[in-house]
Amino acid sequence: xxxxxxxxxxxxxxxxxxxxxxxxxxxxxxxxxxxxxxxxxxxxxxxxxxxxxxxxxxxxxxxxxxxxxxxxxxxxxxxxxxxxxxxxxxxxxxxxxxxxxxxxxxxxxxxxxxxxxxxxxxxxxxxxxxxxxxxxxxxxxxxxxxxxxxxxxxxxxxxxxxxxxxxxxxxxxxxxxxxxxxxxxxxxxxxxxxxxxxxxxxxxxxxxxxxxxxxxxxxxxxxxxxxxxxxxxxxxxxxxxxxxxxxxxxxxxxxxxxxxxxxxxxxxxxxxxxxxxxxxxxxxxxxxxxxxxxxxxxxxxxxxxxxx
Amino acid sequence: xxxxxxxxxxxxxxxxxxxxxxxxxxxxxxxxxxxxxxxxxxxxxxxxxxxxxxxxxxxxxxxxxxxxxxxxxxxxxxxxxxxxxxxxxxxxxxxxxxxxxxxxxxxxxxxxxxxxxxxxxxxxxxxxxxxxxxxxxxxxxxxxxxxxxxxxxxxxxxxxxxxxxxxxxxxxxxxxxxxxxxxxxxxxxxxxxxxxxxxxxxxxxxxxxxxxxxxxxxxxxxxxxxxxxxxxxxxxxxxxxxxxxxxxxxxxxxxxxxxxxxxxxxxxxxxxxxxxxxxxxxxxxxxxxxxxxxxxxxxxxxxxxxxxxxxxxxxxxxxxxxxxxx
Numbered sequence: 001x002x003x004x005x006x007x008x009x010x011x012x013x014x015x016x017x018x019x020x021x022x023x024x025x026x027x028x029x030x031x032x033x034x035x036x037x038x039x040x041x042x043x044x045x046x047x048x049x050x051x052x053x054x055x056x057x058x059x060x061x062x063x064x065x066x067x068x069x070x071x072x073x074x075x076x077x078x079x080x081x082x083x084x085x086x087x088x089x090x091x092x093x094x095x096x097x098x099x100x101x102x103x104x105x106x107x108x109x110x111x112x113x114x115x116x117x118x119x120x121x122x123x124x125x126x127x128x129x130x131x132x133x134x135x136x137x138x139x140x141x142x143x144x145x146x147x148x149x150x151x152x153x154x155x156x157x158x159x160x161x162x163x164x165x166x167x168x169x170x171x172x173x174x175x176x177x178x179x180x181x182x183x184x185x186x187x188x189x190x191x192x193x194x195x196x197x198x199x200x201x202x203x204x205x206x207x208x209x210x211x212x213x214x215x216x217x218x219x220x221x222x223x224x225x226x227x228x229x230x231x232x233x234x235x236x237x238x239x240x241x242x243x244x245x246x247x248x249x250x251x252x253x254x255x256x257x258x259x260x261x262x263x264x265x266x267x268x269x270x271x272x273x274x275x276x277x278x279x280x281x282x283x284x285x286x287x288x289x290x291x292x293x294x295x296x297x298x299x300x301x302x303x304x305x306x307x308x
Numbered sequence: 309x310x311x312x313x314x315x316x317x318x319x320x321x322x323x324x325x326x327x328x329x330x331x332x333x334x335x336x337x338x339x340x341x342x343x344x345x346x347x348x349x350x351x352x353x354x355x356x357x358x359x360x361x362x363x364x365x366x367x368x369x370x371x372x373x374x375x376x377x378x379x380x381x382x383x384x385x386x387x388x389x390x391x392x393x394x395x396x397x398x399x400x401x402x403x404x405x406x407x408x409x410x411x412x413x414x415x416x417x418x419x420x421x422x423x424x425x426x427x428x429x430x431x432x433x434x435x436x437x438x439x440x441x442x443x444x445x446x447x448x449x450x451x452x453x454x455x456x457x458x459x460x461x462x463x464x465x466x467x468x469x470x471x472x473x474x475x476x477x478x479x480x481x482x483x484x485x486x487x488x489x490x491x492x493x494x495x496x497x498x499x500x501x502x503x504x505x506x507x508x509x510x511x512x513x514x515x516x517x518x519x520x521x522x523x524x525x526x527x528x529x530x531x532x533x534x535x536x537x538x539x540x541x542x543x544x545x546x547x548x549x550x551x552x553x554x555x556x557x558x559x560x561x562x563x564x565x566x567x568x569x570x571x572x573x574x575x576x577x578x579x580x581x582x583x584x585x586x587x588x589x590x591x592x593x594x595x596x597x598x599x600x601x602x603x604x605x606x607x608x609x610x611x612x613x614x615x616x617x618x619x620x621x622x623x624x625x626x627x628x629x630x631x632x633x634x
Contacts, residue, residue, distance in 0.1 A: 037425050087609055093425055094371050098565060099608040101558045106601030113595050226436045226554065229429040237425070280444035287437035291418045294430065298421045 004138045009259050010252070015144050017251025018151025022206035023224060024231040024243040025158060026199020032175035032238025034089050034192050037096050040080070040103040042225025044200045048073045048207025049216045050111055053120045062125040062212070069208050070201055077200025081193055089192075104222070112218045119215035147209050154202070155244050162240050171195060175238040227254075230290045236300030246301065250286055257285035318620055319490070322573045325580075326483050333475055346543065347587065349475055352482045353539050355579035358563040359489050359572060360532035365561070366570030367498055368525045369505030373428050374415075374435025375560050378408050378530045380552025382537020384442055387547035390456050391448065397460040397468045401538055408534025409527050411438075416526035420519055435554055442549040453548020456541065468542050478539050482576070485532055489572045492528075501525055502570075562604065568616030577615050 027041045051072050055065035084103060088096050124143055131139040162168035170191055173181045182188045207221070214220070231250050235242025262278030269277065293301065329352065336344040357379050364370040382404045389400045415434040419427055443451045459469050466472030492498050504511040504518045512518050541547050550556070559582065567578020589596035 031425065035425075037428065084605060084609075091608075093428060094365070094561075094565065095608050097371065097373065097428060097558075098562060099605045101562070102601040102604035102608070104601070105597040105604070109595050109597035109601065113598065222554070223436075226432055230433050233426060233429050233433070276445075276447055279446070280441045283440035283444050284437045287433050290430070290433055291415075294418060294421065299426070 004135070005259070007134065007138060008140065009256050011140060011144065011148070013252035013255035014248065015148050015151075015251070016255055017248035018148055018155075019206050019210055020224070020228060020231050020251055021155055021244050021247035022151060022209075023203045023228045024235070024247055025155075025240060026196075026202045027228055028232040028235065028238055028240065028243045029171060029175070029195050030192075030199050031232070033171060033178060033188075033195055034174075035178075036085065036089055037093050037100070038085065039097060039100040039225065040107070041199070041203055041228070042221030042223075043104055043107045044073065044077055044203035044221070045207040045210075045224060046111065046218070046221035047076055047107070048204030049211040049214075049220065050115060050120075050207075051204070052208040052211045053115070053122050053216050056122050062122065062128075065122075066208055070205060073204025073207075074197050074201040077204070078193065078197045080200075081196045085196070086189075086193075108218050108222075115218075117218060119217040121215065122211045124212045143212065147213075150209065154205070158202075158240060159244075167191075167194070227286065230286055232300075234290055234293045234300055236303040239300070239302040242300060242302030250289070253289050254286050258282045261285065318573065318623065321616070321619060321623065322486055322490075322576065325573065325576055326479070326486070329479055329482075345475055346470065347583065349470075349478050349543050350540075351580050351583040352478045353536050353543060354560070354563065354583065355576045356478075356482050356485050356539070357533045357536040358560050358567070358575035358579045359485050360529040360536070361560050362564045362569060362572070362575045363489060363492065363501075363525055363529045363532075365564050366574070367493060367505070368501045368522055370420075370522060370526070371428050371561070372419075372431040372526075372529070373554065373557050373561065374431035374433075374438075375529070375533055376554070376556035377435035377438040377552045378412065378533035379537040379540060379556070380438060380442060380549065381408050381411055382534035383541040383547045383551050384445075384448070384537075385534075386460075386538045386541035387454055387456055388448055390458065390460055390541075391454060395458065395460045397462040400460050401535070404534045404538045405531050408530045408537075412527040412530030413523070416523050416530070420522050420526065432554055432557070435552065435557055439549050439552045439554065442552055449548070451549060453546060453550070456545045456547065459542050459545060470543055470545060474539075474542055478543070481535065481539065485535075486572055486576060493570075493572065497521065497524070566607065566615060568618075571616040571620075573619075574616035577619070581615060 023041065023045055026044075027038065030036055030038055030041070048069060051069035052062075052065045055068040055072075056062055059065055059068070080103065084099060088099055091099075128143040128146060130142045132142045132145055134140055160168075162171055170181065170186055174186075174188060174191060178188055181191075203221075227250065231246045232243055234250065235244070235246030258279075261282040262274055265274035265278045265281070268274075297303075329348065332348045333345055336342065340347075357375065360378075361372065361375045364372045364375075385404045385407045386400055389403055394400060394403075415431070419430045419434065422430060442448075448454050462468045462473075462477070467477055468474055500511060500516055500521050504516070504521060508518050537551065540551060563578035563582045564575045565578070566581065567576065568574030585600070586596070589599055593599060
């Protein structure tokens with residue numbers, strides 16, 4: 001594989017990792033603070049993408065759509081929390097899994113009814129639809145570079161908020177020992193509502209960013225949700241730093257794996273066998289990576305909870 | 309739940325259900341035709357997988373969210389074997405058992421190093437791993453799956469063909485699994501599993517290796533689900549990655565929980581009711597999940613204990629009333 005191709009794959013992997021981080025961040029904090037497993041988090045990502053499509057048609061402008069989609073995603077997340085999730089915090093994980101599974105079934109079907117089952121497309125704004133020359137003969141879309149940049153900036157802001165502000169301190173304390181934080185007079189439920197709302201908005205933001213490059217369709221959040229689970233398992237549940245590092249690692253392993261594995265297989269097997277085994281193996285690589293990490297560190301790379 | 313009935317659930321209810329299922333081919337002569345028999349066959353196959361999952365959820369307290377992957381694995385091993393020209397049913401079954409036991413042993417050994425939510429997510433991830441691997445098998449239909457133009461034979465007979473004796477093979481397997489899990493629940497093995505669910509540290513202190521007991525349970529549940537996949541491939545004469553999709557794993561959990569955890573009648577009842585509700589709702593409304601999703605949420609929030617628990621309770625009440633009158 002040439003250096004140019006490798007560089008492109010690295011950028012693609014980084015971009016996938018950044019998207020994964022935006023989804024995993026909310027998931028890991030929500031679980032870290034309240035011990036709540038939310039399968040419906042992928043739905044927030046899908047809602048973000050669909051809202052961007054809808055508002056882009058309304059305003060005719062991608063940035064306008066983004067500005068409207070984010071608060072709407074936040075409100076929808078808060079509404080779900082208020083109506084359903086709030087009543088599940090004290091239940092066991094099995095009840096949480098079942099109820100949030102019900103939310104997925106409902107929202108996926110509702111999206112299908114409202115927008116139809118076929119994939120939708122969002123036009124990129126003029127300013128971002130150009131390509132960018134990185135080196136001789138290597139053109140890369142500006143939008144994807146911007147996406148990576150925005151993702152890194154959001155990650156930095158999130159890290160600052162969690163590490164350097166009072167709310168962040170409470171979140172970290174809540175992830176370590178929620179009972180004690182509550183006993184110290186902090187309204188942990190309100191804290192959780194805040195965390196949940198912003199987590200939902202971040203996932204919606206990821207969906208909005210992904211809308212112009214991936215197809216916007218029902219169930220688009222489901223597969224990504226499971227990869228986001230893999231990310232927070234590898235990173236250690238409740239840890240923002242772990243989620244970031246794991247998201248980038250998973251993004252790179254998945255993207256590079258898909259281009260490298262088949263070639264690597266050719267070294268061992270003949271070409272036709274390699275072409276058959278390669279893709280199957282490549283799609284399993286992320287999970288094998290997860291299994292490998294767990295084998296050595298059962299609670300992930302950066303476990304936040306004292307006892308998980 | 310404790311006492312005479314043990315964790316097995318009332319045997320009378322289970323027998324009644326199995327006898328009712330045996331009458332379905334007769335009923336289909338009058339009403340429903342082959343649609344009814346194939347629907348009930350599907351429900352029974354799902355019930356086999358759900359009873360297996362209940363070993364993990366109900367008895368061992370392990371919420372596995374990747375159980376449909378074993379059904380998919382069983383179906384794919386069957387489909388690939390038949391496509392490659394192997395048509396001896398028993399040989400294929402042996403392959404299915406080997407493959408699902410091996411996959412369960414490896415993924416179980418890794419997943420069981422963790423617990424709680426980690427376990428849920430990891431089993432989900434391993435299930436998804438198989439789902440994508442099946443979709444990448446381009447020579448076996450890829451994402452679209454493969455149609456089986458012929459099915460296997462059982463000792464040279466057509467017992468494994470949907471038009472032949474498959475209904476009875478499925479029913480017999482279901483009865484066998486139902487009986488086996490009932491025995492398992494009251495055995496020493498089942499008691500250790502349930503004790504480890506309540507207090508793993510105490511059980512470990514008594515000298516049991518909790519990990520080993522759980523791993524054996526995981527492998528047993530995986531193999532039974534693999535056999536369900538073997539039957540599913542014969543029933544549908546079609547194999548696709550959709551059988552291993554994580555939504556199917558969610559469906560199986562719903563069957564176990566709605567039916568009643570830790571009661572072998574529960575998953576059986578849950579599977580029958582689940583498919584019944586799905587078929588009825590989807591006939592009434594194309595977007596039936598708009599109703600089913602909220603229904604599921606409401607059941608989780610307000611109704612607990614499951615159908616089997618409710619039925620057992622109703623039977624007990626009826627009995628005491630009859631006795632009081634006598």
